[in-house]
Amino acid sequence: xxxxxxxxxxxxxxxxxxxxxxxxxxxxxxxxxxxxxxxxxxxxxxxxxxxxxxxxxxxxxxxxxxxxxxxxxxxxxxxxxxxxxxxxxxxxxxxxxxxxxxxxxxxxxxxxxxxxxxxxxxxxxxxxxxxxxxxxxxxxxxxxxxxxxxxxxxxxxxxxxxxxxxxxxxxxxxxxxxxxxxxxxxxxxxxxxxxxxxxxxxxxxxxxxxxxxxxxxxxxxxxxxxxxxxxxxxxxxxxxxxxxxxxxxxxxxxxxxxxxxxxxxxxxxxxxxxxxxxxxxxxxxxxxxxxxxxxxxxxxxxxxxxxxxxxxxxxxxxxxxxxxxxxxxxxxxxxxxxxxxxxxxxxxxxxxxxxxxxxxxxxxxxxxxxxxxxxxxxxxxxxxxxxxxxxxxxxxxxxxxxxxxxxxxxxxxxxxxxxxxxxxxxxxxxxxxxxxxxxxxxxxxxxxxxxxxxxxxxxxxxxxxxxxxxxxxxxxxxxxxxxxxxxxxxxxxxxxxxxxxxxxxxxxxx
Numbered sequence: 001x002x003x004x005x006x007x008x009x010x011x012x013x014x015x016x017x018x019x020x021x022x023x024x025x026x027x028x029x030x031x032x033x034x035x036x037x038x039x040x041x042x043x044x045x046x047x048x049x050x051x052x053x054x055x056x057x058x059x060x061x062x063x064x065x066x067x068x069x070x071x072x073x074x075x076x077x078x079x080x081x082x083x084x085x086x087x088x089x090x091x092x093x094x095x096x097x098x099x100x101x102x103x104x105x106x107x108x109x110x111x112x113x114x115x116x117x118x119x120x121x122x123x124x125x126x127x128x129x130x131x132x133x134x135x136x137x138x139x140x141x142x143x144x145x146x147x148x149x150x151x152x153x154x155x156x157x158x159x160x161x162x163x164x165x166x167x168x169x170x171x172x173x174x175x176x177x178x179x180x181x182x183x184x185x186x187x188x189x190x191x192x193x194x195x196x197x198x199x200x201x202x203x204x205x206x207x208x209x210x211x212x213x214x215x216x217x218x219x220x221x222x223x224x225x226x227x228x229x230x231x232x233x234x235x236x237x238x239x240x241x242x243x244x245x246x247x248x249x250x251x252x253x254x255x256x257x258x259x260x261x262x263x264x265x266x267x268x269x270x271x272x273x274x275x276x277x278x279x280x281x282x283x284x285x286x287x288x289x290x291x292x293x294x295x296x297x298x299x300x301x302x303x304x305x306x307x308x309x310x311x312x313x314x315x316x317x318x319x320x321x322x323x324x325x326x327x328x329x330x331x332x333x334x335x336x337x338x339x340x341x342x343x344x345x346x347x348x349x350x351x352x353x354x355x356x357x358x359x360x361x362x363x364x365x366x367x368x369x370x371x372x373x374x375x376x377x378x379x380x381x382x383x384x385x386x387x388x389x390x391x392x393x394x395x396x397x398x399x400x401x402x403x404x405x406x407x408x409x410x411x412x413x414x415x416x417x418x419x420x421x422x423x424x425x426x427x428x429x430x431x432x433x434x435x436x437x438x439x440x441x442x443x444x445x446x447x448x449x450x451x452x453x454x455x456x457x458x459x460x461x462x463x464x465x466x467x468x469x470x471x472x473x474x475x476x477x478x479x480x481x482x483x484x485x486x487x488x489x490x491x492x493x494x495x496x497x498x499x500x501x502x503x504x505x506x507x508x509x510x
Contacts, residue, residue: 001081001457002022002023002024002025002080002081003022003023003080003081003083004020004023004080004083005020005021005023005083005084005085005423006020006082006084006085006086007019007020007084007085008020008021008086008088008089008090008423009085009087009088009089009090009426009437010031010033010090010091010413011091011393011438012033016089016437017033017034019031019033019034019090020032021085021090021421023419023454023457025457026418026419026457026458027416027417027418027419027457028414028415028417028419029415030415031414031415085423087425087426088423088424088425088426088451089424089437089438090413090421090422090423091148091393091397091421091422091424091438092393092397092398092411092412092420092421092422093150093180093410093420093421093422093453093455094147094148094149094150094151094352094365094369094393094397094400095149095150095152095351095396095399095403095404095411096140096149096151096152096153096354096363096365097301097322097324097352097400097403098155098303098324098326098353098354098355099140099144099152099153099154099155099353099356099363100154100156100186100355101136101137101152101154101156101170101356102126102132102133102136102137102156102157102356103122103157103356103358104136104139104140104357104358105125105127105132105136105482106122106125106357106358107357107362108361109358109485109488110358112332112334113493114271114273114333114334114500114504115270115271115273115333115335116195116196116271116273117496117497117500118333118359119192119195120192120490120492120493120495120496121492121493122358123192123492124490124491124492124493125488126159127159128159128162129159130162130166130169131169132481133156133159133166133169133170133173134169134172135478135481136357137154137169137170137173137174138173138177138469138474139357139363139474139478140152140357140363141174141181142466142471142474143362143363143364144179144354144363144365145179145450145453145460145466146450146461146464146466147363147364147365147366147367148365148366148396148424148441148450149179150179150180150420150421150422150454150455151179151180151181151182151400151401151404151410151420151455152174152180152182153182153184153265153301153324153404154170154174154181154182154184155184155186155238155240155265155303155356156170156183156184156186158185158186158187160209160210163222164218164221164222166185167222167225167226168225168226170183171183171233174232174233175232176468176469177460177466177468178232178455178456178458178468179232179455179460180232180410180420180455180456181233182234182235182236182263182265183233183235183236184235184237184238184265185218185219185235185238186238186240187215187219187238187239187240187245187249187253188208188239188240188244188245189208189210189211189212189245189248189249190205190208190244190245190246191205191207192244192492193205193206193496194243195243195273195274195277196243196273196277196496196499196503197273197276197503198280198503212246212252215249215252216249216252216253219235219237219252220256222235223256223262232455232456234263234404236262236263236264237253237256237257237262237263237264237265238253238264238265238266239253239266240266240267241266241267241268241270241274242268242277242278242281242282242289242290243274247293250290250293251293251294253295254294254295257299262299263299263300263301263403263404263405264297264299264300265300265301265302266295266300266302267302267303268287268290268302268303268304268308269286269287269304269306269307269308269312270304270306270307270333271306271307271333272307272335272336272504273500273503273504274286275307276503285308285311285312287308287312287316288311288312288315291319296315296316296319296321297319297320298319298320298321298402299405300319300321300322301321301322301351301403301404302321302322302323302324303353303355304324304326304329304330304335304338305323305325305343306330306335306336306338307336308339313339313342313343314346316343316348317346317347317348320349322349322351322399322402322403323338323348323349323350323351324350324351324352324353324403325340325350325352325353325372325395326352326353326355326360326368326372327371328354328355328359328360328367328368328371328372329354329355329356329360331371331375332359333359337375337379339379340372340376340387341376341379341380341385341386341387345385350395350399351396351399351400351402352365352368352369352372352395352396352399352400353368354368365396366441366442366446369395369442370392370442370443370444370445372392373387373389373392373442374386374387374443389436389438389441389442389443392442393438393441393442397410397411397412398412399411418456419454419455419456420455420456421454422450422453422454423451423452423453424437424441424446424449424451425448425450425464428446428447428448430444430446430447430448430449431444431446451463451464
């Protein structure tokens with residue numbers, strides 16, 4: 001199937017242009033800008049040759065019709081579907097570059113706690129039903145799509161004893177809805193208490209439920225069973241992070257990713273406690289250690305990266321590793337403010353993630369992009385370093401694609417790339433009055449602004465509604481399988497809180 005979006009606004013250097021964007025065989029096949037079309041015809045009129053490789057293009061009216069003009073209806077033109085893009089903005093799809101879909105079942109309930117204690121509460125109440133994993137993956141995808149995302153990176157929490165069933169449930173959800181998915185089963189080989197610095201009186205850690213070898217065997221099985229980029233599902237090697245993983249697990253993931261040509265993912269130095277722990281474990285920074293064992297590369301994306309110093313940042317740039325910025329969860333858990341402006345100045349690729357829906361507590365990608373952009377205006381007095389709305393869009397789209405090693409396929413409105421893009425309704429009340437469309441989208445608080453979404457050339461959202469699943473049924477399922485609650489007691493938090501407070505030098509250890 002082929003289609004053309006006519007008279008749509010797209011960003012160009014120095015402003016915007018109206019254009020016709022044609023799609024064939026799931027890719028952008030042509031992109032005709034109005035002014036370029038005019039310039040080429042004028043060149044030929046005065047006897048100048050057309051630029052080498054130029055293709056004659058149809059003239060497009062450079063100005064949109066008035067707001068109250070009747071809309072042109074999409075139709076069929078010689079077997080090709082024509083979609084009216086009048087008063088709409090077309091942008092490449094964003095990448096939700098780090099989340100944990102199953103956390104949806106606990107959003108809004110976990111009290112204000114730092115990550116190490118928050119995790120204890122999360123794990124005490126983790127869903128143990130693959131059907132819940134399926135539903136929360138659907139919910140994550142819907143919220144991502146309706147906030148401009150076409151790709152999701154799911155650092156998927158696995159149900160013990162039902163690991164492959166857990167992955168299968170998420171795969172089923174993402175394929176049904178049609179979003180592009182990168183699933184990184186969250187793996188570790190050390191128990192939760194190992195994620196805290198030891199202090200003077202070290203906690204005795206229980207053995208983890210699965211050996212390192214069994215975990216790597218599990219990943220081999222997952223890759224064979226589920227990795228299928230042609231069907232929109234990619235498997236990542238995704239150890240949770242240095243705090244809960246041995247070098248043997250990291251090295252096994254490096255070997256698997258190299259042999260299978262897969263990307264790698266992990267959390268990195270999300271909290272001050274993790275920075276302290278790295279020094280205890282390695283005698284050097286976590287970044288330096290991961291470089292030494294070969295985990296960092298252009299195929300590696302790392303979530304959070306809050307507690308890195310200048311030498312760590314230089315290593316990130318040297319290895320071409322990607323930072324996934326999760327500003328809302330970093331604030332929610334008191335983890336800190338990642339030095340994003342320093343990353344950008346050093347040439348490190350940066351993308352955005354929502355993080356899980358119990359540490360954010362939503363999957364609104366536009367909200368994460370806004371906060372993740374303007375938050376850093378307070379970290380550097382030189383306003384020339386601040387992130388502009390257009391830079392935010394590039395970070396969220398092309399930056400996300402680079403982190404997944406697919407920048408040659410998605411991430412920009414470029415002829416030959418996959419048709420993963422989003423149409424925004426510029427007549428939406430939250431995008432009015434008319435000023436700078438991208439400024440309104442990124443700096444404002446857009447609601448109901450996404451009109452249509454295409455992934456791999458397939459329309460997933462039309463007129464603000466998801467077409468591929470029944471969202472009302474999903475709402476009913478999420479409602480019926482949950483209940484109102486405000487209080488619950490986490491046994492694990494009670495066990496480890498005193499130790500955490502002591503090693504972090506907080507008053508009142510008990």
